[in-house]
Amino acid sequence: MSRLRRMPRRRSYDQYCSAARALDAVGDRWTLLIVRELLAGPRRYTDLHADLPGVSTDVLASRLKDMERDDLATRRKLPPPAAAVVYELTERGRGLLPVLTALARWGAPALDERRPTDAVRAHWFAVPLMPVLAACGAGAGAGAEGVVEVRLDEGVFHIRLGGGPSDPSGRSDLSRPSDPSSPSGRDEVAYGDGPADAPDARLVLDADTCRALGAGTLTLADGVRAGRVEVSGDSALAKALRGA
Template sequence: MPPRRSYDQYCSAARALDLVGDRWTLLIVRELLAGPRRYTDLHADLPGVSTDVLASRLKDMERDGLTTRRRLPPPGAAYVYEITDRGRRMLPVLQALGSWGEAELGERRPTDAVRAHWFALPLLRALEGEGEETVEVHLEEGEFHLRVGAGTGPVYGDGPAPGEPAARLTMDAATCEALARGEMGLPAAVRDGRVTVTGDGALAKALRDA
């Protein structure tokens, strides 16, 4: 592979951007925080990226120790990409970047793509400090689950939670978008009846009592 481009600056921020500063790289990290993904799945959930650019970014990320690639056993027999521990440590960076970018969201534009699990990161921020629990989220666009306070492994995933979640959150698109824009907090949305909370876990009870 060609040598990695570098800012050639003796600065930790510049060194970090040498690895993740290219277009699409951080969004690939966002997708792989959900767990192993096939190339076709990544391409489907990154609308706008070309196949050549996606393949190039994945090769760069594997070379730099941010991702690995492995072949699934039969009957799957497909290759999947996984984030490494080092790549996973980008989660707080994405959280901070998402918080900083809340003011840029505005109303959804007609050209904006959306996937239900893209709301996972702002909801994880809203649930910080609630212990280690699994939360299932139901939106009009689909459902996904979060692993709040997870120390290892995927922090979210598509579809229902494996096993019984500590809480189930149901909300409409307008409420979820308002939470993502930082216009309201989750406890306030629950109190106002805009988020329905079910479940018997400690987190569900805490949200209902907030």
């Protein structure tokens, strides 16, 4: 007679507290950083591993399984010609964006000095920068909806500002136009790695300036006036960011 396999008991703080319940799901090492990567859209396992230096393949696979179990992420196979398996956040997983935004702002003072062992990816600056751009772009009214491309020495990423509840500023939704490969008809991402196809505004700055903006120790207006931030583009969004 075959023996039934028993799933390992899920670790829990066993506290009737919403914070403890949240940490049951995302408190393990690497989980929130995986969420950070998936906020940029669907990612293959190999891409996740490449942008999470220091994580072992076993730990990454285990965390992804846990995230699927907890309805934070899901897997799907892309249609041909890609035919690759990707991981993406569920609606519940995308709801962690404000959590990561607050955590990034809280941790910003610790970035005063870059250690020799520190890895860096340009898109890691996206999460703390999003609420700054959303707040400044709000001055454009409806023109605040658009794509901002950000260029650092370390690389390029882009941030999507739109209208709905997912925006970390609390005013608008960060989503991109309809994507037929997305199961919901939309590829709901907060930001993307690499350049944008047709950005409404483009920012050029260095990593220290980007860190200061995210930490709140430098305003975008002061950065533009001091020549630390270059804003280009003719859209209403670009004009709002330039004159923030």
